[in-house]
Amino acid sequence: MDIRFQVDSAPVLGPLLVLFAVGTAVQVRRDAWNMRRALLQLAAAVYVAAVLSLTIFPLNVTWGEYANQAPWISQINFIPLLTADITIVPNVIMMVPAGFLLPLVFRHATSPSRATLMTAAASLSVEAAQLLSYIVLNNGRSVDVNDLLANTLGGLAGYALVTLALRVPALRGPLLAASLPRSAALQDDRRRTATADGPQPAPIAAPVVRP
Numbered sequence: 001m002d003i004r005f006q007v008d009s010a011p012v013l014g015p016l017l018v019l020f021a022v023g024t025a026v027q028v029r030r031d032a033w034n035m036r037r038a039l040l041q042l043a044a045a046v047y048v049a050a051v052l053s054l055t056i057f058p059l060n061v062t063w064g065e066y067a068n069q070a071p072w073i074s075q076i077n078f079i080p081l082l083t084a085d086i087t088i089v090p091n092v093i094m095m096v097p098a099g100f101l102l103p104l105v106f107r108h109a110t111s112p113s114r115a116t117l118m119t120a121a122a123s124l125s126v127e128a129a130q131l132l133s134y135i136v137l138n139n140g141r142s143v144d145v146n147d148l149l150a151n152t153l154g155g156l157a158g159y160a161l162v163t164l165a166l167r168v169p170a171l172r173g174p175l176l177a178a179s180l181p182r183s184a185a186l187q188d189d190r191r192r193t194a195t196a197d198g199p200q201p202a203p204i205a206a207p208v209v210r211p
Contacts, residue, residue: 009057013049036178062138077144091150099158103184110184119155
């Protein structure tokens with residue numbers, strides 16, 4: 001039996017984005033979020049869809065006589081840096097927005113090390129999905145440790161950019177206004193505000209007048 005067909009990203013990711021946008025609109029209508037937070041969430045969703053369309057889709061499903069017969073282990077490049085070339089640059093650039101969005105969206109992106117781990121985990125998930133698509137669907141995707149390193153570097157660069165942006169007064173306000181309620185950026189802002197205000201002195205009791 002020979003089966004060959006292609007699954008494009010639009011029929012899969014398009015409806016998911018529409019449903020996500022509808023859910024976000026419902027949240028705004030219920031006054032759960034303001035418009036800036038809704039736009040940030042939608043921007044993050046569109047970015048994730050774009051990354052998936054570049055790294056996972058299209059899925060070329062091939063079973064039967066024309067399927068790739070090479071063992072799955074041959075699809076993995078375990079050697080870092082030695083085989084790296086100019087193609088790692090797009091992988092760095094691709095993950096810069098991820099690092100920029102992390103502290104504005106997630107509560108655990110509170111430091112460069114955590115942001116690096118989160119970006120590495122996301123990149124590793126993509127590489128694992130590519131390997132799984134090769135094993136199950138014979139999709140022609142390879143797994144490269146250099147992609148993992150480049151993606152992680154891009155995420156760290158994006159985190160450095162948003163950290164610098166949050167120190168600029170003209171950018172800090174809009175970014176914090178767009179940050180999700182429990183994000184690391186808002187938590188850090190609350191801590192800074194509490195530290196700047198300092199402990200408040202206890203109120204002085206009024207003197208007791210005895211008859």
